[in-house]
Amino acid sequence: MKRPLLLIPAIVFAVMAVLLAVGLNLNPREVPSPLIGKPVPAFELSRLKDPQATLGSADLTGRVSLLNVWATWCVSCRAEHKLLMALAETGEVDIYGLNYKDERDAALRWLQVYGDPYVANAFDDDGRVGIDWGVYGTPETFVIDGDGVVRHKVIGPLSADIVNERILPLVRQLKSRG
Amino acid sequence: MLPRLLRPALLGLAMSMPAHASTLADFDFTGNVSEAHYKEVISELRCLVCQNESLASSQAELAQDLREEVYKMMDAGKTDDEIVEFLVARYGDFVLYDPPLKPSTWLLWFGPFVLAALALLVMGYTVRKRSRGVEQGLTAAERERVASLLGEETENRKS
Numbered sequence: 402m403k404r405p406l407l408l409i410p411a412i413v414f415a416v417m418a419v420l421l422a423v424g425l426n427l428n429p430r431e432v433p434s435p436l437i438g439k440p441v442p443a444f445e446l447s448r449l450k451d452p453q454a455t456l457g458s459a460d461l462t463g464r465v466s467l468l469n470v471w472a473t474w475c476v477s478c479r480a481e482h483k484l485l486m487a488l489a490e491t492g493e494v495d496i497y498g499l500n501y502k503d504e505r506d507a508a509l510r511w512l513q514v515y516g517d518p519y520v521a522n523a524f525d526d527d528g529r530v531g532i533d534w535g536v537y538g539t540p541e542t543f544v545i546d547g548d549g550v551v552r553h554k555v556i557g558p559l560s561a562d563i564v565n566e567r568i569l570p571l572v573r574q575l576k577s578r579g
Numbered sequence: 580m581l582p583r584l585l586r587p588a589l590l591g592l593a594m595s596m597p598a599h600a601s602t603l604a605d606f607d608f609t610g611n612v613s614e615a616h617y618k619e620v621i622s623e624l625r626c627l628v629c630q631n632e633s634l635a636s637s638q639a640e641l642a643q644d645l646r647e648e649v650y651k652m653m654d655a656g657k658t659d660d661e662i663v664e665f666l667v668a669r670y671g672d673f674v675l676y677d678p679p680l681k682p683s684t685w686l687l688w689f690g691p692f693v694l695a696a697l698a699l700l701v702m703g704y705t706v707r708k709r710s711r712g713v714e715q716g717l718t719a720a721e722r723e724r725v726a727s728l729l730g731e732e733t734e735n736r737k738s
Contacts, residue, residue, distance in 0.1 A: 406701070406704070406705070429630060432627060432670065433673075435667065436669075527644075528641075532644060532645070532648060532669060533669060535670050536641075537628055537670065538627070538628065
């Protein structure tokens with residue numbers, strides 16, 4: 402090529418196009434959680450079904466589990482509920498719930514009508530524990546390993562793809578590690 | 580007078596406003612916390628729900644909760660750094676309008692300067708090359724052609 406400098410605009414254009422294409426395909430709602438790789442935040446809340454008993458960080462330690470943040474006012478929680486039911490039925494992993502800024506009666510009714518995939522639910526009335534978990538867009542689902550370390554976070558409703566391609570493989574891998 | 584048709588719409592709008600919009604009036608600024616300082620802190624933090632609003636301007640429920648947390652922390656005598664640390668530990672650097680300087684943000688901080696330097700280099704190179712070209716001047720054949728073109732033009736003007 403006689404004048405290689407003429408290529409520069411074309412190269413700059415190509416680089417910008419690639420960067421913008423990547424940027425446009427990122428989901429700005431998915432803010433990476435600083436909790437990944439850290440132990441679960443300490444908490445202790447009353448249980449949804451049995452207010453006398455408590456559910457806390459100690460219950461999320463010892464075996465691989467999921468923590469699903471949900472509320473009856475959350476429309477997309479309704480959308481992912483069926484998947485949670487199916488996931489619970491496989492028996493592959495314990496699902497705990499964090500019932501976030503909800504009303505006890507409404508939440509109990511929801512579980513009665515749509516089914517209850519949870520081992521137990523913590524009742525986070527004022528959302529204070531939600532803040533410690535960095536919750537900002539229900540539903541959110543955390544994968545927690547046997548040592549009580551947060552391994553993964555899904556923001557927004559679960560989909561069959563997310564469950565089959567991200568959650569279940571990770572759960573199996575964490576389990577096999579012991 | 581408002582057009583009749585508009586009135587129900589405005590009423591509906593007014594009724595859809597959050598009933599418990601938490602405003603600065605909800606907080607007591609007569610004690611440990613100065614209002615100006617509080618405003619300054621919350622306007623430098625970003626709301627995660629309405630992502631282009633600050634914690635100060637957002638009416639998302641989470642923003643209201645976080646404003647309350649910030650107030651409580653200030654009331655308890657926490658420093659600004661401690662408050663920011665609290666939020667970053669939970670929500671990440673995303674809550675900061677002023678991103679910290681670290682390897683993952685180098686491109687963000689230095690990228691524009693690198694681009695500007697590249698642009699200057701290319702410009703310098705081009706300008707030097709061009710001025711060299713001018714010094715060389717025109718060849719005899721080119722001179723002749725210019726003369727004939729200019730001559731033609733003056734002819735045209737006359738007619």
